[in-house]
Amino acid sequence: MPPLAGGPHADLDRRDCAEAVSETKKTDADVTTAPDERDILLRVEGLQKHFPIRKGVLQRQVGAVKAVDGIDFEVRKGETLGVVGESGCGKSTMGRVITRLQEPTGGSIHFEGQDITRLNAAGMRPLRRDIQMIFQDPYGSLNPRHTIGGIVSAPFRLQGVEPEGGVKREVQRLLELVGLSPEHYNRYPHEFSGGQRQRIGIARALALKPKLVVADEPVSALDVSIQAQVVNLMDDLQEELGLTYVIIAHDLSVVRHVSDRIAVMYLGKIVELADRTSLYEAPMHPYTKALMSAVPVPDPKRRGAKSERILLRGDVPSPISPPSGCRFHTRCWKATEICKTTEPQLVELRPGQRVACHHPENFADQAPQDTVLLSVAKEAAELVAEEVRAESAKTSAAVAAVAAGSAEETGAEAAGKTADTAEKPEAEVAADVEATGAKTGPGAKTAPAAPLKTGEATTEPETERQDPTDK
Ligand SMILES: Nc1ncnc2c1ncn2[C@@H]1O[C@H](COP(=O)(O)OP(=O)(O)O)[C@@H](O)[C@H]1O
Ligand code: SF4
Numbered sequence: 001m002p003p004l005a006g007g008p009h010a011d012l013d014r015r016d017c018a019e020a021v022s023e024t025k026k027t028d029a030d031v032t033t034a035p036d037e038r039d040i041l042l043r044v045e046g047l048q049k050h051f052p053i054r055k056g057v058l059q060r061q062v063g064a065v066k067a068v069d070g071i072d073f074e075v076r077k078g079e080t081l082g083v084v085g086e087s088g089c090g091k092s093t094m095g096r097v098i099t100r101l102q103e104p105t106g107g108s109i110h111f112e113g114q115d116i117t118r119l120n121a122a123g124m125r126p127l128r129r130d131i132q133m134i135f136q137d138p139y140g141s142l143n144p145r146h147t148i149g150g151i152v153s154a155p156f157r158l159q160g161v162e163p164e165g166g167v168k169r170e171v172q173r174l175l176e177l178v179g180l181s182p183e184h185y186n187r188y189p190h191e192f193s194g195g196q197r198q199r200i201g202i203a204r205a206l207a208l209k210p211k212l213v214v215a216d217e218p219v220s221a222l223d224v225s226i227q228a229q230v231v232n233l234m235d236d237l238q239e240e241l242g243l244t245y246v247i248i249a250h251d252l253s254v255v256r257h258v259s260d261r262i263a264v265m266y267l268g269k270i271v272e273l274a275d276r277t278s279l280y281e282a283p284m285h286p287y288t289k290a291l292m293s294a295v296p297v298p299d300p301k302r303r304g305a306k307s308e309r310i311l312l313r314g315d316v317p318s319p320i321s322p323p324s325g326c327r328f329h330t331r332c333w334k335a336t337e338i339c340k341t342t343e344p345q346l347v348e349l350r351p352g353q354r355v356a357c358h359h360p361e362n363f364a365d366q367a368p369q370d371t372v373l374l375s376v377a378k379e380a381a382e383l384v385a386e387e388v389r390a391e392s393a394k395t396s397a398a399v400a401a402v403a404a405g406s407a408e409e410t411g412a413e414a415a416g417k418t419a420d421t422a423e424k425p426e427a428e429v430a431a432d433v434e435a436t437g438a439k440t441g442p443g444a445k446t447a448p449a450a451p452l453k454t455g456e457a458t459t460e461p462e463t464e465r466q467d468p469t470d471k
């Protein structure tokens with residue numbers, strides 16, 4: 001893929017994502033130690049967003065979609081907090097509520113120490129400059145009837161801001177900043193590719209020099225070959241402009257490269273929150289482990305290495321009536337009776353690593369008296385051999401190759417190979433992944449011979465859960 005029209009970031013497009021990010025990321029010690037209150041930009045406590053379900057002529061409320069159901073986290077100044085989880089877990093709702101595009105049902109949101117939970121439109125107006133959102137769909141989020149100049153200058157008009165040198169000059173500077181040409185000022189969105197449109201969306205979000213940018217799946221609608229370019233751009237802008245990001249993604253491979261810390265969401269709850277290294281090297285929540293094992297290994301040297309993948313069965317349950325106790329118990333291969341009856345709290349089990357699980361991975365059991373697996377746990381997940389992952393690894397390898405500027409695998413080539421996956425909606429891609437598992441037939445599944453241990457997924461019927469410390 002040729003670089004986009006000669007902006008200052010064209011040279012970044014081929015930089016290795018991981019390398020580019022590592023230059024700017026904080027050290028692990030920075031992110032695992034408890035932050036000073038002054039370092040916290042946004043603090044969310046017990047946040048809830050329930051969408052009422054109404055029926056009948058009187059429109060009586062008969063229930064609620066509990067999209068976000070009591071979450072606590074903080075965003076530190078200058079960091080990137082990744083938020084991951086399957087589709088329908090409440091990630092977008094969380095993003096819209098913390099930016100106050102939607103009203104929270106409960107809990108509190110503090111921005112720079114100020115309680116913004118119940119601020120009305122007038123109260124939020126000055127904060128609109130500081131908190132911006134980048135949306136997933138670069139096609140739907142730009143008004144097709146407005147020129148690029150009109151779109152990127154909208155925040156100035158809405159806020160009544162007159163930048164130094166005039167709006168037009170500032171918009172042209174912003175276009176250059178995101179790697180577009182100032183000449184694009186009078187063009188219309190349909191003249192641009194998906195990646196370029198997302199750059200326009202980024203320019204608009206940055207117009208008022210925000211402090212916090214919440215990006216909802218900023219690259220998932222883009223071709224994989226373009227994803228690395230946009231991720232690199234965002235990372236570079238963070239360094240230049242001192243931005244703080246909350247980046248929402250269903251794809252762990254995107255979040256891995258950009259995040260200092262990562263929150264894993266499941267059915268309206270945060271189930272694990274940790275710094276990037278801990279989360280990837282020693283995930284403690286079974287759901288995190290399952291999500292991680294679904295990430296294809298992009299490094300060709302490691303691709304042959306023996307590893308297995310945990311394929312979760314079934315869909316995310318309905319957020320209208322989430323399962324009792326631990327919401328993941330209907331799909332968790334470690335679920336015991338206590339998981340069904342008692343909701344695990346998000347507690348810090350290791351420095352900087354918060355986990356909500358009675359039987360965490362790589363850690364002492366939090367419910368030692370409880371040893372009988374639920375019958376649902378026996379069927380909850382299956383182990384798929386490494387070979388099955390080879391197909392899905394291609395996509396990730398393409399991203400890595402493009403990011404690294406590999407000569408053999410140019411963007412255009414990679415785009416051709418992966419366009420199918422990239423253009424599909426999340427649900428279809430997920431279905432493809434399931435189908436890949438199914439296609440391989442029973443021969444590809446490894447039925448574990450040994451009894452179930454913590455950290456292993458199995459379809460083997462099992463009645464006793466072993467002591468997780470017994471390794
Ligand atoms: N405006 C709405 N009205 C009713 N339900 C909604 C609304 N927005 C989202 N939901 C529901 O909330 C749940 C979480 O949705 P969402 O936040 O979009 O999840 P994610 O971004 O993780 O895919 C879903 O079940 C979705 O159907
Ligand atoms: S072991 Fe229990 S508490 Fe932990 S994720 Fe599984 S079901 Fe939830």
Ligand SMILES: [Mg+2]
Pocket residue numbers: 091092093217
């Ligand atoms: Mg979403």
